[in-house]
Amino acid sequence: MSDSRPSHAPIHAPSNVFPVVDDCLQIGGVALSQLAQRVGQTPFYAYDRQAMTERVAALRTALPEGISVHYAVKANPMPAVVQHMAGLVDGLDVASGRELRVALDAGIPAGEISFAGPGKSLNELAMAVGAGITLNIESETELERVAEISAQTGEMAHVAVRVNPDFELKTSGMKMSGGPKAFGVDAERVPALLKRIGELGLHxxxxxxxxxSQNLRSEALIEAQGQTFDLALRLAESAPGPVEMLNMGGGFGIPYFPGExxxxxxxxxxxxxxxxxxxxEQLPRAEIILELGRYLVGEAGIYVAEVIDRKESRGQIFLITNGGLHHHLAASGNFGQVIRKNYPVVVGNRMQGDERELVNVVGPLCTPLDVLAQQMELARAEVGDLIVVFQSGAYGYTASPTRFLSHPEPVEILV
Known part of the structure; x- marks a missing residue:
């Protein structure tokens, strides 16, 4: 489905993150046109390291003392980004063997890395046990596999239990709990699992x-955090040892669309x-963790594509670019599975152009779903101009079907 209504609302593009100089967007102090020349091709993703640094610093200033901040690598697993974030946060959470290798390469101590996700392979479990990281157990079967690997290798497995609570984060962009879920162990089954961890002698x-995830309502987050504390305290009564960590997840969202x-x-x-x-007082040894991904890096990235054609069709202007759905699935509307809304989009080298027009920005793919902006007011653009999609630092490149129709893949750069 699509929403063809014009989008004239203000663009969510913080000027302190990406300032405008001489009508051109700046990324990390570099003009967009110069950055494109430095990259050597379009399309590309560009991430601003200073914006990430400032976001983490601002969050730490806002949070109570003693709250640890972990980075969810799945939000943006580019090795250079992970390396930068590793120097800012207290830990990393990974969701695959490849992400685990990236995290270990970043130099962060193994004790500060955790591994979550259903369906971990035997190889991934063995990697995690061997590396000495914390494995978030997602099922009874996974626990037995980890115990067997630990016994065979002589390496102590460090385990936490991922709990599927009996509540959900209301108004969340993506609900991960509250009913039958593939994620974690149902809260009512956790006491038995904890007993089994004690029997197996695991750490x-x-x-x-x-x-x-992706929640912009503080009252909903507060309710979920309160329920999380209550549940953790109840479950701790059945724990086979002291609770050393309580990862509360995150859920902090960023604004994408008009009105947010x-x-x-x-x-x-x-x-x-x-x-x-x-x-x-009740969990004196527990590190209280907020695990965030999108909130830390989402606003620090942009996606840039080049206008390769400009055409009119029955009264509407189409800017055709060399990038689109295959590089940035979320901005396109996720294959039409949701009511489509425009991400914040601009003509990056004509930020303050006096001549404005209502346009559609589309990609080169043979599908009407390849849309980056639909009936959106932008500065008048010509062939060779650069289209910029903001809020692209998380779940962009690696969350997109880059092999779809076999077009070239984009480049990533950390500025």
Whole structure:
């Protein structure tokens, strides 16, 4: 389905992140046109390391003292990005063997890496046990496999239990809990699993309780965090050892579409400050973790494609670019499975052009779903101009079908 209504609302493109100089967007202090020459091709993704640094610093300033911040590598696993983030956060969470290798290459201690996700292969489990990282157990079967690997190799497995809670993160962009789910162990089954961990003699580390993602409502996040604390304290009564970590997930969202506003952290901070003393009294050894991905890097990235044709069709202007759905699935509308809304899009080398027009920005693929902007007001663009999609630092390149129709893949650069 698509929404063909014009989008004239203000663009979510923080000027402090990507300033405009001489009508051209700046990324990491480099003009977009110069950056394109440096990259040597379009399309490309560009990520601003300073924007990431500032986001982590701002979050730490806002959060109560003692809250650890972990980076979810799946949001953007580019090795250079992970290397940069490893120097800013307290830990990394991975979701595959390849991400685990990237995390280990970043030089972060194994004890600060966790591995979550259903369906881990035997090779991935063996890698994790051998590396000494924390494995978030997602099922009874996975626990037995980990125990067998640990016994065969003589390496102690460090395990936490990923819990599928009996609540959900309301108004979440993606609900990860609250009903039958492939993720984690149902809360009511966890006490038996904890008993089994004790019988197997594995190193129990704690809990991972993640209920949803991409949420902009502080009241919903506060409710979920409160329920997470309550559940963790109940489950801790059945734990085979001290709770050393409580990963609360994250769920912090960023604005993508007209009408959305940035998440207000102040109420979340106040709630955490009110709950933490009692939690720490009951779980004195537990590291309290917020695991975030999109919130830390999403606004620090852009996707850039070049206009290769300009045409008119029955009263509408089409800017045809050399990039699109195959590089940035989310901006295109995820293969038409949702009501499509425009991501913030601009003509990056004509940011303040006086001549404006209503246009469609489409890619080169043989499908009407290959759309980056639909009936959106932009500066007048010509062949060779650069189309920029903001909010592209997370779930962009690696979350897209880059082999679809066999077009060239984009380049990534950390500026």
């Amino acid at each position: 129990f580390r704690g809990f991972h309780i993640f209920s949803g 506003t940035p998440l207000d952290l102040a109420p979340i901070t106040a709630h955490l400050e009110s709950r933490l003393p009692a939690v720490r």
